Amino acid sequence: MNGTRERRSPAAPSLADWNPGSALDPDEGVVVTHNWEEVRRLMWNYVGIVRSQKRLERARTRLHILRSEIRDYYWEYKITPDLVELRNLADVALLIVECARRRKESRGLHYLIDFPKPDDRQLKDTVLTRGDLE
Numbered sequence: 210m211n212g213t214r215e216r217r218s219p220a221a222p223s224l225a226d227w228n229p230g231s232a233l234d235p236d237e238g239v240v241v242t243h244n245w246e247e248v249r250r251l252m253w254n255y256v257g258i259v260r261s262q263k264r265l266e267r268a269r270t271r272l273h274i275l276r277s278e279i280r281d282y283y284w285e286y287k288i289t290p291d292l293v294e295l296r297n298l299a300d301v302a303l304l305i306v307e308c309a310r311r312r313k314e315s316r317g318l319h320y321l322i323d324f325p326k327p328d329d330r331q332l333k334d335t336v337l338t339r340g341d342l343e
Contacts (some may be wrong), residue, residue, distance in 0.1 A: 261322040
Protein backbone atom coordinates (compact mmCIF):
# COMPACT_ATOMS: atom_id res chain seq x y z
CA MET A 210 0.00 0.00 0.00
CA ASN A 211 2.51 2.62 -1.11
CA GLY A 212 4.63 2.30 2.02
CA THR A 213 1.81 3.23 4.41
CA ARG A 214 0.49 0.89 7.03
CA GLU A 215 -3.14 -0.11 6.77
CA ARG A 216 -5.09 0.68 9.91
CA ARG A 217 -7.68 -1.78 11.08
CA SER A 218 -10.79 -0.80 12.93
CA PRO A 219 -11.06 -2.14 16.44
CA ALA A 220 -13.34 -5.13 16.84
CA ALA A 221 -16.93 -4.28 17.66
CA PRO A 222 -17.80 -5.00 21.29
CA SER A 223 -20.05 -7.99 21.86
CA LEU A 224 -23.58 -7.19 22.89
CA ALA A 225 -25.81 -9.09 25.25
CA ASP A 226 -28.89 -10.79 23.82
CA TRP A 227 -31.89 -8.49 23.58
CA ASN A 228 -34.11 -8.55 26.64
CA PRO A 229 -37.69 -7.62 25.70
CA GLY A 230 -38.62 -7.16 29.35
CA SER A 231 -42.30 -7.76 29.90
CA ALA A 232 -43.25 -7.23 26.24
CA LEU A 233 -45.75 -9.81 25.03
CA ASP A 234 -45.74 -11.77 21.81
CA PRO A 235 -47.80 -9.82 19.26
CA ASP A 236 -50.79 -12.17 19.24
CA GLU A 237 -53.08 -9.25 18.40
CA GLY A 238 -51.78 -8.73 14.85
CA VAL A 239 -55.28 -7.81 13.75
CA VAL A 240 -54.87 -4.54 15.67
CA VAL A 241 -51.90 -3.56 13.51
CA THR A 242 -53.72 -4.54 10.31
CA HIS A 243 -56.89 -2.69 11.33
CA ASN A 244 -55.04 0.49 12.30
CA TRP A 245 -53.00 0.44 9.08
CA GLU A 246 -56.22 0.18 7.07
CA GLU A 247 -57.82 2.96 9.10
CA VAL A 248 -54.92 5.34 8.43
CA ARG A 249 -55.09 4.52 4.71
CA ARG A 250 -58.87 5.14 4.51
CA LEU A 251 -58.68 8.26 6.66
CA MET A 252 -56.01 9.80 4.43
CA TRP A 253 -57.92 8.90 1.27
CA ASN A 254 -61.27 10.22 2.50
CA TYR A 255 -60.23 13.29 4.51
CA VAL A 256 -56.86 14.37 3.14
CA GLY A 257 -57.17 13.52 -0.55
CA ILE A 258 -57.08 15.88 -3.50
CA VAL A 259 -60.17 17.85 -2.40
CA ARG A 260 -59.89 18.90 1.22
CA SER A 261 -61.65 21.09 3.76
CA GLN A 262 -60.44 22.48 7.05
CA LYS A 263 -63.18 20.49 8.81
CA ARG A 264 -62.04 17.19 7.27
CA LEU A 265 -58.42 18.00 8.04
CA GLU A 266 -59.35 18.66 11.68
CA ARG A 267 -61.24 15.34 11.84
CA ALA A 268 -58.23 13.54 10.37
CA ARG A 269 -55.92 15.26 12.84
CA THR A 270 -58.11 14.30 15.83
CA ARG A 271 -58.39 10.67 14.74
CA LEU A 272 -54.66 10.42 13.99
CA HIS A 273 -53.84 11.65 17.49
CA ILE A 274 -56.03 8.87 18.91
CA LEU A 275 -54.52 6.28 16.57
CA ARG A 276 -50.97 7.35 17.41
CA SER A 277 -51.77 6.97 21.10
CA GLU A 278 -53.17 3.46 20.52
CA ILE A 279 -50.15 2.54 18.39
CA ARG A 280 -47.75 3.90 21.01
CA ASP A 281 -49.44 1.81 23.73
CA TYR A 282 -49.27 -1.30 21.54
CA TYR A 283 -45.64 -0.52 20.66
CA TRP A 284 -44.60 -0.53 24.33
CA GLU A 285 -46.72 -3.53 25.36
CA TYR A 286 -45.87 -6.04 22.61
CA LYS A 287 -42.68 -7.22 20.97
CA ILE A 288 -41.74 -5.08 18.01
CA THR A 289 -42.36 -6.38 14.50
CA PRO A 290 -41.56 -4.77 11.15
CA ASP A 291 -45.31 -4.26 10.55
CA LEU A 292 -45.70 -2.43 13.85
CA VAL A 293 -42.75 -0.13 13.13
CA GLU A 294 -44.15 0.55 9.65
CA LEU A 295 -47.57 1.38 11.14
CA ARG A 296 -46.02 3.76 13.68
CA ASN A 297 -44.05 5.54 10.96
CA LEU A 298 -47.09 5.64 8.66
CA ALA A 299 -49.23 7.31 11.32
CA ASP A 300 -46.48 9.84 12.08
CA VAL A 301 -46.07 10.77 8.41
CA ALA A 302 -49.85 10.97 7.96
CA LEU A 303 -50.08 13.45 10.81
CA LEU A 304 -47.24 15.52 9.34
CA ILE A 305 -49.11 15.68 6.02
CA VAL A 306 -52.35 16.68 7.75
CA GLU A 307 -50.65 19.38 9.80
CA CYS A 308 -48.91 20.87 6.76
CA ALA A 309 -52.19 20.82 4.81
CA ARG A 310 -54.02 22.47 7.73
CA ARG A 311 -51.52 25.32 7.83
CA ARG A 312 -51.69 26.00 4.09
CA LYS A 313 -54.56 28.43 3.49
CA GLU A 314 -54.82 28.15 -0.30
CA SER A 315 -55.43 25.81 -3.20
CA ARG A 316 -52.38 25.15 -5.31
CA GLY A 317 -51.42 22.55 -7.85
CA LEU A 318 -53.20 19.27 -7.47
CA HIS A 319 -54.63 19.90 -4.00
CA TYR A 320 -57.84 21.87 -3.66
CA LEU A 321 -58.90 23.32 -0.33
CA ILE A 322 -62.62 24.09 -0.36
CA ASP A 323 -62.21 26.79 2.29
CA PHE A 324 -59.50 28.58 0.27
CA PRO A 325 -60.24 27.90 -3.43
CA LYS A 326 -57.61 30.18 -4.99
CA PRO A 327 -53.82 30.25 -4.94
CA ASP A 328 -52.33 32.88 -2.66
CA ASP A 329 -48.78 33.93 -3.47
CA ARG A 330 -48.29 34.92 0.18
CA GLN A 331 -48.41 31.17 0.89
CA LEU A 332 -45.42 30.49 -1.39
CA LYS A 333 -43.16 29.36 1.41
CA ASP A 334 -42.10 26.09 2.96
CA THR A 335 -44.24 24.73 5.76
CA VAL A 336 -41.83 24.04 8.59
CA LEU A 337 -42.83 21.90 11.54
CA THR A 338 -40.68 21.59 14.63
CA ARG A 339 -40.58 19.01 17.38
CA GLY A 340 -43.63 19.43 19.56
CA ASP A 341 -45.87 20.86 16.82
CA LEU A 342 -47.84 17.61 16.59
CA GLU A 343 -48.49 16.90 20.24
